[in-house]
Amino acid sequence: MPAKEKQIPAVRRASRSDGEATRLHLLDTAGRVLAERGYADATSKEICLRAGTPLASVNYHFGSREGLYEAVLIEAHRQLVSLDDLTAWAATQDDPRLKLGAVLSHLVALSTRTDASWGVRVMLREIMAPSQVLPKLVEKAVRPKAAVMLGLIAAVLGLPAGHPAVQRCLLLSVLPAILLIAMPKVVLSKVLPAVGADSPALADDWLRYVLAGLDAVGAAYRD
Template identity: 50%
Template sequence: MGNTDKKATSRSRGSRQDGDATRQTLLDVAGQVFAERGYADATSKEICERAGTNIAAVNYHFGSRGALYEAVLVEAHHHLLKLEEMQEIAARELSPRDKLRVILTGIVQRATGPQAHWGARVVIRELMSPTEHAPALVQKAIAPKAMLMVGLVCQITGLPPTTPGLQRSLFLLMSPCLALLVAPREMRTKLFPALSSDVDGLVDDMMTYASAGLAAIAAKYSASAPPPGG
């Protein structure tokens, strides 16, 4: 490869890196703006100004403000619960209950951490007041993680994934995590300080509560299941 080709390749690589950096900056700044103002009141102009980019950058990197918001929703949920981390945990040589404990610990640590991340506020806003982009959050971020969790709960209960009680129990299992995100910090630090002061203790109690519930669901639906060939 000649010097000219090497320089062209270097410029191309540098351009891609600059573009990736700009896209990530837009994503982070947009997340903060959407968290502060909500989707309806956040403008591409403010996002670009705060990001230090040209006003056309949103359309260039994402196609539209709506597509940027969908990317923010996915990034926000990713911060709270990373699919790659869940997959790595699921592949470990641990019991299903221990895998569940590790996953819950990560969620609780993020939900109760001292530094609030814009991701939690964006997800809460969307859940409390859904926009037309809610399906993207469900399909791109929540669904693959939910399927992994279904698999864990199936292993714990011995029930098939189509069991109504299993699906309900998974929803009830994850609801406390959502409650931790929604609860005002003052409630967690002053009214119920045990929610923030001892993450391991909180996860232990969550697992005790969840294990009893899952055992009851397993017993209920196993007993009501028709016999093989019935």
């Protein structure tokens, strides 16, 4: 009898582990299908068929098709840049300029990769055709990361985090990365070949450009 009682927790742990593995596999498969087809055309049936799971697994693990898409969007945004990475960059350096440089270098490297993850394609589809799930993505993924970045930009500017110029400067600093990520790589290779050919140089020049602008804005508002 005692031996059987000891086995119960192990069985439960194995069950939870298997369930999490299935959930992650379904999430990854859904991400790939949604990257190919978009939310409007991707069906739960196709996702489960490709994942090799029962159709009911979508509702079991995510509550609904919309819940699955919400989880995919959050994971896609994490693949672009994770909150853990942002927090780590913010904690490892004393100089806010070095912290900002780490973020921009990451975004540049992502924008020049030819083997982009499905998360990039999912986010591009969502940007081009926003869904009803977008507000949930903003609340759960975008705003927490934006809070970290606003603090970082404010530190570089030497202004309070609530100053309106901080929000504007965050937009101006990050928007080029979004454009680079969204731009087809063939455009860069044919029109601006030097941009994608040397990612470290692009990151360095972008940081110089951004810091010069931040210095000018900060000085204007501090004065």
